[in-house]
Amino acid sequence: MCHFTACLYSLFQQESKRPNGITYNNAIEYNQYIVDKQTEVMHMILSYVETVQKDPQSALENLSVQAKEVDVMIKDLKGMPAFKGNTEMRDVAVETFSFYADVFRNEYKQMTDLILSIDSTGGTAEQMALNEKITADVTRREEVMVNKFLKAQRTFAKENRLKLEENKAEKEFEEKINSYE
Numbered sequence: 158m159c160h161f162t163a164c165l166y167s168l169f170q171q172e173s174k175r176p177n178g179i180t181y182n183n184a185i186e187y188n189q190y191i192v193d194k195q196t197e198v199m200h201m202i203l204s205y206v207e208t209v210q211k212d213p214q215s216a217l218e219n220l221s222v223q224a225k226e227v228d229v230m231i232k233d234l235k236g237m238p239a240f241k242g243n244t245e246m247r248d249v250a251v252e253t254f255s256f257y258a259d260v261f262r263n264e265y266k267q268m269t270d271l272i273l274s275i276d277s278t279g280g281t282a283e284q285m286a287l288n289e290k291i292t293a294d295v296t297r298r299e300e301v302m303v304n305k306f307l308k309a310q311r312t313f314a315k316e317n318r319l320k321l322e323e324n325k326a327e328k329e330f331e332e333k334i335n336s337y338e
Contacts, residue, residue, distance in 0.1 A: 179237070184317035187240045188310065191250045194230045195306075198257050201226065205261075209269055213276065217269040224261035230254055243316065249309040253302045264295050 181187040201223045209216035231254045237247045271288045274280070314321045 179233075181237070181240065184240060184313070184319055187237070188246070188313060188319065190237070191234065191246065191310075194234065194250070194254070197230065198227060198254065201261075202257070205265060209265075209272060213269050213272045217266065217273070220261050220266050220269065224258050227254055227258040227261060231258065240313070241317070243313065246306075246309045246313040249306050253306045256298065256302050260295055260299075264291050267291055 179190060181190065205216055205219070205223065208219065231251055234247060234251045234254060239247070268288055268291055271284055271291075275284055275288075310321065313319070
């Protein structure tokens, strides 16, 4: 009988173990895990913006590291199970984080290369216009992703009777980012 109980316990442990190594006991923990990862990405973006202002070469060198860190987060998010059969919030989070990984690899690299070129040559009108175009495009696409994520998060909260609270880190992030414009 003890052996049977030990086997059942072992099976239970295996079933509750998630591919990303995290167990979510309730909807709050599930949501918070994603929000915490989102906050990490916000800090990475802010770090990039601050660094590119002071030392564009250093910012350029850090972009691949930052993209790889977001890739790890994506892998963790993909390892999250459905919550009560629902994967929408997780799936939209993966899509959003994939967007940010691509931005670190592509647009931020292009923008930093332009900044370095502008710093060394004084910049042409075409370079300035291209930098503004890239910035506007990233901002527009980011707004679409953020709205899609917020919609999924609100749906998740409603389905699981959660009250969403304002993310203070996000508000601080927006204030800092806006101060650079």
